[in-house]
Amino acid sequence: MFANCVDPDTLESLQWFACYLTTGKHMNLYWSVLTVLTLLGITAPVALAFGFAGASAARSALAPLRWIGKTYIAIVRGVPDIAFFLFFVIALDQAIEYLRHRVLCPEVLEPVRQGNDFVVCQAAKMPLGNAPQWVHESYGFAIAVLTFAIVYGAFAANVLFGAMRAVPQAQLETAAAYGMSTRQTFWRVLVPQMWVYALPGLSNLWMLLIKATPLLFLLGVEDVVYWARELGGTKTPRFTDYPHGDWRMWYFLALLVFYLCFTRVSEIVLEKVMARLTRGQATSGGEAQRRAAA
Amino acid sequence: MKTLILSTAALALTAGLAMADGHAKTIRMGTEGAYPPYNFLDDNGEVAGFEREVGDELCARAELTCEWVTNEWDSIIPNLVSGNYDVIIAGMSITDERDEVIDFSDAYTLPDPSAYLAAGEVDLSNAVLAAQSGTIQAAHISAMAGATLVEFATPEETVAAVKNGEADAVLADKSFLAPLAEADPDLQMLEQEELIGGGIGLGVRESDGELREKFNGAIQSMKDDGSLNELIKKWLPEAALF
Numbered sequence: 001m002f003a004n005c006v007d008p009d010t011l012e013s014l015q016w017f018a019c020y021l022t023t024g025k026h027m028n029l030y031w032s033v034l035t036v037l038t039l040l041g042i043t044a045p046v047a048l049a050f051g052f053a054g055a056s057a058a059r060s061a062l063a064p065l066r067w068i069g070k071t072y073i074a075i076v077r078g079v080p081d082i083a084f085f086l087f088f089v090i091a092l093d094q095a096i097e098y099l100r101h102r103v104l105c106p107e108v109l110e111p112v113r114q115g116n117d118f119v120v121c122q123a124a125k126m127p128l129g130n131a132p133q134w135v136h137e138s139y140g141f142a143i144a145v146l147t148f149a150i151v152y153g154a155f156a157a158n159v160l161f162g163a164m165r166a167v168p169q170a171q172l173e174t175a176a177a178y179g180m181s182t183r184q185t186f187w188r189v190l191v192p193q194m195w196v197y198a199l200p201g202l203s204n205l206w207m208l209l210i211k212a213t214p215l216l217f218l219l220g221v222e223d224v225v226y227w228a229r230e231l232g233g234t235k236t237p238r239f240t241d242y243p244h245g246d247w248r249m250w251y252f253l254a255l256l257v258f259y260l261c262f263t264r265v266s267e268i269v270l271e272k273v274m275a276r277l278t279r280g281q282a283t284s285g286g287e288a289q290r291r292a293a294a
Numbered sequence: 295m296k297t298l299i300l301s302t303a304a305l306a307l308t309a310g311l312a313m314a315d316g317h318a319k320t321i322r323m324g325t326e327g328a329y330p331p332y333n334f335l336d337d338n339g340e341v342a343g344f345e346r347e348v349g350d351e352l353c354a355r356a357e358l359t360c361e362w363v364t365n366e367w368d369s370i371i372p373n374l375v376s377g378n379y380d381v382i383i384a385g386m387s388i389t390d391e392r393d394e395v396i397d398f399s400d401a402y403t404l405p406d407p408s409a410y411l412a413a414g415e416v417d418l419s420n421a422v423l424a425a426q427s428g429t430i431q432a433a434h435i436s437a438m439a440g441a442t443l444v445e446f447a448t449p450e451e452t453v454a455a456v457k458n459g460e461a462d463a464v465l466a467d468k469s470f471l472a473p474l475a476e477a478d479p480d481l482q483m484l485e486q487e488e489l490i491g492g493g494i495g496l497g498v499r500e501s502d503g504e505l506r507e508k509f510n511g512a513i514q515s516m517k518d519d520g521s522l523n524e525l526i527k528k529w530l531p532e533a534a535l536f
Contacts, residue, residue: 024338
């Protein structure tokens with residue numbers, strides 16, 4: 001990156017490190033940090049939406065809707081994450097390609113499964129075989145977000161389902177006494193009050209989600225842990241300008257610090273959110289806030 | 295996320311219309327990127343090594359457009375058959391077991407002896423030996439009397455296991471171990487070598503006979519004019535020439 005990096009053997013240690021830490025490969029590591037943060041930023045609200053939909057369905061008065069909500073929660077919560085990730089991603093990818101194959105190439109009559117091979121026509125490939133690599137990566141990333149959102153959405157649904165039931169019955173009865181419809185009670189009384197009960201469970205989920213990002217590599221997205229392992233491995237002088245021994249410990253130490261800092265920041269933010277949500281609530285926390293203010 | 299999926303889908307669809315006649319199919323080359331000198335990631339994060347140069351030359355000769363992707367060794371065959379890439383070029387020895395699942399091109403290296411790398415004297419009749427899982431070396435050790443096999447997912451970890459004493463020696467392709475022995479005075483190659491494997495070939499789907507023929511033609515032409523031997527001399531000084 002810097003002009004004086006052309007001959008690293010001659011450099012002093014400080015300059016050597018400046019050059020070493022700015023190689024193209026290290027840039028990939030820094031990018032992967034952004035990838036992980038983006039994934040979390042997109043997945044968390046989507047998973048929350050899945051959870052909200054799941055919880056609302058599970059307590060619906062309509063029996064079929066209720067069954068769908070409860071089945072979603074039970075199945076996804078019950079299957080190990082890794083098994084779900086491996087199965088769902090391959091199945092989803094092949095289902096998309098199969099549908100495109102049927103629509104785009106009706107003239108191809110050979111079966112899609114030939115022995116071990118899954119063969120669809122060129123036009124049905126998703127993404128297309130000749131698409132640039134970044135399209136393949138964005139597609140993989142989108143699949144990853146969807147998978148994470150479905151898995152963590154099921155857990156969030158269970159948390160929200162419990163939180164909805166924790167809202168005092170008297171609040172709902174009062175709403176009914178004021179003449180509110182079921183829908184009005186749900187949106188005006190139940191939903192605003194349930195978050196304070198849901199937050200401890202949701203914050204747990206957020207912490208789990210932060211730590212689950214290395215599972216990304218299972219989905220073909222190169223994440224921080226992959227690059228840390230790759231960069232930390234022993235490098236012999238024949239294959240690199242920056243030979244070094246086994247530095248994986250240092251890279252993993254950096255990862256440890258990164259994840260700990262991230263967790264600490266999350267805790268501080270979540271505490272603030274909790275204080276905001278507690279305000280004016282008929283809970284012990286809300287009561288404590290009222291007394292402190294008085 | 296919805297917009298991301300939608301825009302990706304829209305992009306893919308428009309790209310599909312533009313290339314509807316399908317004359318220029320891109321061949322995706324899947325490799326591990328962690329097995330120098332065969333394939334590794336260079337300082338810029340690009341795939342490099344013997345197979346990068348062989349692969350690029352083969353694609354040029356077969357008049358194919360190629361793109362390189364990396365994939366973990368463990369799932370390299372399943373991802374080929376489900377169509378995530380079209381060719382495996384990852385130092386994969388041709389074996390009957392693998393041939394049942396995928397097809398191989400002609401070999402582009404002669405069988406390279408496998409060697410042991412150890413931190414001291416090792417009695418092979420009673421040793422803990424490291425190897426990468428799913429390799430011919432792992433299969434060989436598990437058939438050896440008296441030896442205990444410890445498997446690792448990446449080549450790097452097999453060598454690290456010897457350095458930290460978890461294993462007495464590691465069994466791998468000689469060309470992979472030689473530069474490591476050269477760079478680290480604590481590690482030596484044992485005299486004993488094992489002649490296993492049937493040479494390295496490209497892996498393709500069984501339904502992809504046409505592609506295999508194209509690559510076989512290109513490999514043959516590289517053997518005929520000696521350019522393959524030049525690359526072997528450059529990257530695999532320990533290996534035999536055609």
